[in-house]
Amino acid sequence: MRLLMLGPPGSGKGTHGVRLADDYGVVHISSGDVLRAAIAGDTRLAGYVARGDLVPDDVLFKLLVPIMERAVAKTGGFIADGFPRTLAQAERAYREIGIDRHLKLDAVVSLDVPDDVLVRRMLDRAQQQGRADDTLEVIQHRLAVYCAETYPLIEYFRERGILLPVNGNQPPDDVYADIKEALDQRVTK
Ligand code: ADP
Numbered sequence: 001m002r003l004l005m006l007g008p009p010g011s012g013k014g015t016h017g018v019r020l021a022d023d024y025g026v027v028h029i030s031s032g033d034v035l036r037a038a039i040a041g042d043t044r045l046a047g048y049v050a051r052g053d054l055v056p057d058d059v060l061f062k063l064l065v066p067i068m069e070r071a072v073a074k075t076g077g078f079i080a081d082g083f084p085r086t087l088a089q090a091e092r093a094y095r096e097i098g099i100d101r102h103l104k105l106d107a108v109v110s111l112d113v114p115d116d117v118l119v120r121r122m123l124d125r126a127q128q129q130g131r132a133d134d135t136l137e138v139i140q141h142r143l144a145v146y147c148a149e150t151y152p153l154i155e156y157f158r159e160r161g162i163l164l165p166v167n168g169n170q171p172p173d174d175v176y177a178d179i180k181e182a183l184d185q186r187v188t189k
Contacts, residue, residue: 007111010118017081026077052142111168
């Protein structure tokens, strides 16, 4: 199973990505988790993430390419969460990693959630997890970055016929059931 999870910050890509990886026996790769693990001692990198800006593609690819390659070698698949996040990253992932070239994607799961719900979820998460980028100001900036940089990917993957839009504004088990149903229909088609 090779999937991309697409959706605004707070839409549940991570929650459902982990569960899908477990179900299908592939590796869940969260670009945000990879970056958060790499920022210790790297103040420049930490700055991008704390501000809610995208880190430069060279930094991202240097970290992610070996992880993606290991995942494919080990399990033949992956659930990529938070990556690619721009058209430029999608094109570079096609060239450098083979994503959707020889590593054909089964689907791109796109989680749809209204902005006011996203903001509320991230502010709640801030109280539980204390993520430095879950402040109102940074959340609003991350949503704006999503709109400008990531949203165009929805159309990009829709045109390729692999987009699976799912309503992410439901209880988690219902979202997951919808994802599975959409995937079952696609994979057995
Ligand atoms: P969210 O989707 O809730 O914003 P993530 O954990 O996916 O959370 O990302 C957190 C931060 O990590 C982003 O705001 C950005 O700074 C950085 N980041 C994650 N993925 C990428 C990416 N593909 N390209 C550039 N920066 C990224």
